[in-house]
Amino acid sequence: MILTVTLNPSVDRALEVDALIRGEVLRAADSHIDPGGKGVNVSRALLANGVRSTAVVPTGGAEGEQLVDLLNAEGVDLLSVPIAGRTRSNITLAEPDGTVTKINEAGPVLSDAEFAQVSKAVLDAAANADWVVICGSLPPGPSIDAFADLCSRLVGAGSRLAVDSSGPALLAGVAAGAALVKPNREELAEAVGAEPATLGDVIEACRRLRAAGAGAVLASLGADGAILVDADGVLAGVSPVSVPRSTVGAGDALLAGFLSAGARGAAALTEGLAWGAAAVSLPGSRMPTPADLDRTHVRVTPDPDPSRPLHS
Ligand SMILES: Nc1ncnc2c1ncn2[C@@H]1O[C@H](COP(=O)(O)OP(=O)(O)O)[C@@H](O)[C@H]1O
Numbered sequence: 001m002i003l004t005v006t007l008n009p010s011v012d013r014a015l016e017v018d019a020l021i022r023g024e025v026l027r028a029a030d031s032h033i034d035p036g037g038k039g040v041n042v043s044r045a046l047l048a049n050g051v052r053s054t055a056v057v058p059t060g061g062a063e064g065e066q067l068v069d070l071l072n073a074e075g076v077d078l079l080s081v082p083i084a085g086r087t088r089s090n091i092t093l094a095e096p097d098g099t100v101t102k103i104n105e106a107g108p109v110l111s112d113a114e115f116a117q118v119s120k121a122v123l124d125a126a127a128n129a130d131w132v133v134i135c136g137s138l139p140p141g142p143s144i145d146a147f148a149d150l151c152s153r154l155v156g157a158g159s160r161l162a163v164d165s166s167g168p169a170l171l172a173g174v175a176a177g178a179a180l181v182k183p184n185r186e187e188l189a190e191a192v193g194a195e196p197a198t199l200g201d202v203i204e205a206c207r208r209l210r211a212a213g214a215g216a217v218l219a220s221l222g223a224d225g226a227i228l229v230d231a232d233g234v235l236a237g238v239s240p241v242s243v244p245r246s247t248v249g250a251g252d253a254l255l256a257g258f259l260s261a262g263a264r265g266a267a268a269l270t271e272g273l274a275w276g277a278a279a280v281s282l283p284g285s286r287m288p289t290p291a292d293l294d295r296t297h298v299r300v301t302p303d304p305d306p307s308r309p310l311h312s
């Protein structure tokens with residue numbers, strides 16, 4: 001069982017518009033409402049592919065009820081911790097060329113007592129989990145020290161921890177000794193304080209995160225694919241998408257696919273890239289099912305040319 005933790009989940013509203021024009025009334029060609037938040041998406045993707053998962057989510061207010069209803073309708077196994085604040089609602093505006101503009105709310109404040117309750121739920125459930133996957137932004141409230149403490153307690157208790165977050169939360173996961181971190185290009189640049197221009201820059205940044213405590217680094221690079229740096233070495237992979245529809249949740253699908261295939265080696269990276277590419281071809285933050293997966297276009301190679309420039 002893979003336990004996902006989304007401290008700041010959301011109800012995701014995706015609107016497809018012909019073009020994004022500031023100051024105009026835009027008519028949506030299509031719209032979707034999905035349960036959202038990075039860990040929630042990992043659980044949804046795993047469930048859609050027959051991998052057991054439980055999602056821990058703090059929920060509150062009308063949106064919190066809606067999120068629980070949406071997740072129950074999909075059949076996601078939930079550990080919902082009630083909170084006083086209102087669960088956020090995130091907006092995506094998707095244009096026909098695949099460009100997405102996202103507006104994410106900060107989310108409700110999680111009080112110290114509420115964070116302690118969520119932490120307890122996570123620590124209790126972690127005992128039966130193959131992986132504990134903490135994903136997404138931290139809501140307002142919990143200090144970075146409290147978050148770091150949760151990561152350390154999980155690692156100390158023997159859990160295999162994966163962290164997909166940004167800024168201080170990503171670094172806290174690294175310092176706690178997470179077995180895996182999954183930064184995207186911007187998160188990686190922020191973590192090491194340098195914008196990567198080539199695959200070599202990405203590999204060097206991943207090595208720095210490993211030296212700081214992470215076991216493995218899966219760096220997702222949008223249309224440039226992904227790089228895996230772990231104790232076995234360096235792998236690079238790409239999965240071209242002919243008609244990108246929405247990149248929302250692509251990183252979550254990549255992580256879910258990678259974990260589902262054992263989180264190690266070319267087979268796991270291939271699986272992750274197939275899931276990521278499939279998510280990009282689907283609207284909103286819809287997660288791929290086995291019927292959406294095409295592994296034939298995925299290319300994974302060891303020790304890629306470090307001088308290869310990044311495009312996306
Ligand atoms: N435009 C794209 N074309 C092809 N694949 C993509 C594209 N955008 C994302 N992907 C796939 O989805 C994965 C995750 O996307 P990325 O944008 O890096 O992550 P995140 O969603 O976390 O920001 C990538 O590693 C890649 O496999």
Ligand SMILES: O=P(O)(O)OC[C@H]1O[C@](O)(COP(=O)(O)O)[C@@H](O)[C@@H]1O
Binds near residue numbers: 137
């Ligand atoms: O916690 P954050 O960083 O605000 O992100 C939350 C958003 O990320 C998502 O999980 C999508 O993730 P990505 O597009 O970054 O892969 C949405 O479902 C959600 O609205």
